[in-house]
Amino acid sequence: MLIPFSRKNGFQLLCNLKFPAVGFKNIVQSGLILQSISNDVYQNLAVEDWIHDHMNLEGRSVLFFWRNSPSVVIGRHQNPWQECNLNLLREEGIKLARRRSGGGTVYHDMGNINLTFFTTKKKYDRMKNLKLIVRALNTVQPQLDVQATGRFDLLLDGQFKISGTASKIGRTAAYHHCTLLCSTDGTFLASLLRSPYQGIRSTATASIPSLVKNLVEKDPTLTCEVVIDAIAAEYAAFHHIENHIHLINPTDETLFPGINSKAKELQTWEWIYGKTPKFSVNTSLNVLHEESPLEIKVFIDIKNGRIEVCNIEAPDHWLPLEICDRLNSGFIGSKFCPMEMTMLTSILRRTCPEDDGLHSKWNILCEKIKAIM
Numbered sequence: 001m002l003i004p005f006s007r008k009n010g011f012q013l014l015c016n017l018k019f020p021a022v023g024f025k026n027i028v029q030s031g032l033i034l035q036s037i038s039n040d041v042y043q044n045l046a047v048e049d050w051i052h053d054h055m056n057l058e059g060r061s062v063l064f065f066w067r068n069s070p071s072v073v074i075g076r077h078q079n080p081w082q083e084c085n086l087n088l089l090r091e092e093g094i095k096l097a098r099r100r101s102g103g104g105t106v107y108h109d110m111g112n113i114n115l116t117f118f119t120t121k122k123k124y125d126r127m128k129n130l131k132l133i134v135r136a137l138n139t140v141q142p143q144l145d146v147q148a149t150g151r152f153d154l155l156l157d158g159q160f161k162i163s164g165t166a167s168k169i170g171r172t173a174a175y176h177h178c179t180l181l182c183s184t185d186g187t188f189l190a191s192l193l194r195s196p197y198q199g200i201r202s203t204a205t206a207s208i209p210s211l212v213k214n215l216v217e218k219d220p221t222l223t224c225e226v227v228i229d230a231i232a233a234e235y236a237a238f239h240h241i242e243n244h245i246h247l248i249n250p251t252d253e254t255l256f257p258g259i260n261s262k263a264k265e266l267q268t269w270e271w272i273y274g275k276t277p278k279f280s281v282n283t284s285l286n287v288l289h290e291e292s293p294l295e296i297k298v299f300i301d302i303k304n305g306r307i308e309v310c311n312i313e314a315p316d317h318w319l320p321l322e323i324c325d326r327l328n329s330g331f332i333g334s335k336f337c338p339m340e341m342t343m344l345t346s347i348l349r350r351t352c353p354e355d356d357g358l359h360s361k362w363n364i365l366c367e368k369i370k371a372i373m
């Protein structure tokens with residue numbers, strides 16, 4: 001049963017919980033189980049940041065459950081252009097988030113559970129956490145074949161990924177977080193995580209795609225609610241604590257002072273796109289000229305999400321070199337982002353001679369360039 005986390009004692013509860021007496025030999029590791037009432041990926045990631053930064057985890061550990069409305073979550077050192085179909089994300093209104101932990105890109109929706117295991121750096125143990133999840137799943141469905149792999153995925157029937165792992169290890173605190181697929185939209189997941197962008201060269205961490213499956217496909221009773229309750233019960237039994245899930249509101253500043261500014265930072269363009277490791281795009285675009293295709297070469301270097309070097313080379317007879325150069329130098333310093341391009345190209349177009357033919361070619365080229373962003 002879920003009981004609301006009271007405002008009055010919330011912060012106290014998080015920071016100064018009274019733990020059972022610790023014996024000399026049998027050290028009782030005390031714990032706390034939390035679940036977010038929000039489905040906003042930025043707010044939930046901010047809870048992780050807050051607990052990691054502010055909670056004293058010495059002698060206590062915390063398990064945090066959270067679910068998000070449709071979102072794509074990239075790792076700290078990843079390139080979103082390389083990892084997902086940004087145009088599709090924009091069209092469908094899917095949130096894109098960059099987390100603070102490393103690793104690959106995953107898709108979240110309300111059919112996916114996220115679990116964060118907070119401990120001290122010393123007590124950090126991903127295999128122990130995954131085994132706890134496996135025990136919980138087997139309690140509900142003893143027939144289920146779920147195993148943890150060497151790279152800390154959970155596989156169903158030896159081949160289908162149902163969980164991916166990432167982690168952040170701080171100076172004293174650490175967390176291991178993982179996903180768990182109960183009833184996620186697999187078709188949508190696959191199309192969102194397929195990048196259509198060609199010619200990207202980068203040193204960013206690349207994701208490792210797998211065949212995925214939902215737990216409900218194996219057993220329809222394994223819904224998110226059932227699975228969360230089973231894992232909470234297993235965690236409570238393991239840590240000798242009350243089997244109770246405390247509901248938390250991640251926008252509650254009395255509980256988490258300063259949390260809203262953490263959530264805000266996670267939503268900024270500078271964090272999501274700007275933290276992409278330097279990369280380059282080397283591709284070509286095709287336009288039609290007198291009914292035959294014509295090749296336009298594009299070389300762009302992007303640093304901190306912004307265009308650092310730009311070389312768009314169109315045949316001189318199609319677009320005069322001078323006009324091309326105007327575009328190339330005009331783009332320097334701007335965000336590698338279609339919205340910014342729309343603004344910029346309409347400003348730059350005013351510097352172009354009044355010529356309908358030229359303007360139409362300019363528009364065609366700018367639309368093509370926007371499509372690779």
Ligand SMILES: Nc1ncnc2c1ncn2[C@@H]1O[C@H](COP(=O)(O)OC(=O)CCCC[C@@H]2CCSS2)[C@@H](O)[C@H]1O
Pocket residue numbers: 073099103104105106107108112114115161162163164165166177178179180181189193206207208209210211212
């Ligand atoms: N939700 C989810 N769960 C499991 N596997 C997924 C999911 N979404 C996509 N995938 C598959 O994993 C690969 C990427 O695998 P890869 O191993 O590259 O990355 C991960 O697993 C990262 C897990 C991060 C977990 C965090 C926990 C809280 S916030 S996000 C992707 O291409 C798909 O094939």
